Amino acid sequence: xxxxxxxPTRPLPKLTELDTAEFWRGTKDKEFRYQKCAxxxxxxxxxxxxxxxxxxxxxxxxxxAGQGTIYSYSIVRLSYHPFFRxxxxxxxxxxxxxxxxxxxxxxxxxxxxxxxxxxxxxxQLHWEEYEELSVPLVTPV
Ligand SMILES: [Zn+2]
Numbered sequence: 001x002x003x004x005x006x007x008p009t010r011p012l013p014k015l016t017e018l019d020t021a022e023f024w025r026g027t028k029d030k031e032f033r034y035q036k037c038a039x040x041x042x043x044x045x046x047x048x049x050x051x052x053x054x055x056x057x058x059x060x061x062x063x064x065a066g067q068g069t070i071y072s073y074s075i076v077r078l079s080y081h082p083f084f085r086x087x088x089x090x091x092x093x094x095x096x097x098x099x100x101x102x103x104x105x106x107x108x109x110x111x112x113x114x115x116x117x118x119x120x121x122x123x124q125l126h127w128e129e130y131e132e133l134s135v136p137l138v139t140p141v
Contacts, residue, residue, distance in 0.1 A: 010135065016050075019047055026061075030124050032063065033063055034061070034063075034099060035048075035059040035060065037060075038060050040053045041053075044059055045102065046103070064099050064125070065098065065099070067122070067124050068098055069098075070094070070123060071094040073094070074092050075092075075113050090106055090107070090108075092104065095104060107139065108116055108126055108138070108139050109141070110111040110140065116132045117140075123139060124141050125138060
């Protein structure tokens, strides 16, 4: 065993999961892909095999323009995970993309998340790049 200290990294998803692999492959090109039902028009998020509105299986992929609004958020002040420990305090937020998907993410690019993040705030995607994929974060517009 090496005595070298490993630099802590963000936990990343696997690209082999059937329902979400297409989404994560798109993040490599900084595309936030979401599904829309060809039968009833329901926007489906997170990715899955069948529509949450009508159970149809004909879901089409679309790409978000990357703009949205903070639906809700919380401030993490203490984390025991090595990657997140040094980042606290940071904001974890549910963001409603303009096309409909609501996803959980981190708000970056703010000095003080307790003062600089609020419900209803306009945000845009900010990609944290890794070798095989990118993680969709948001930053205030
Ligand atoms: Zn449907």
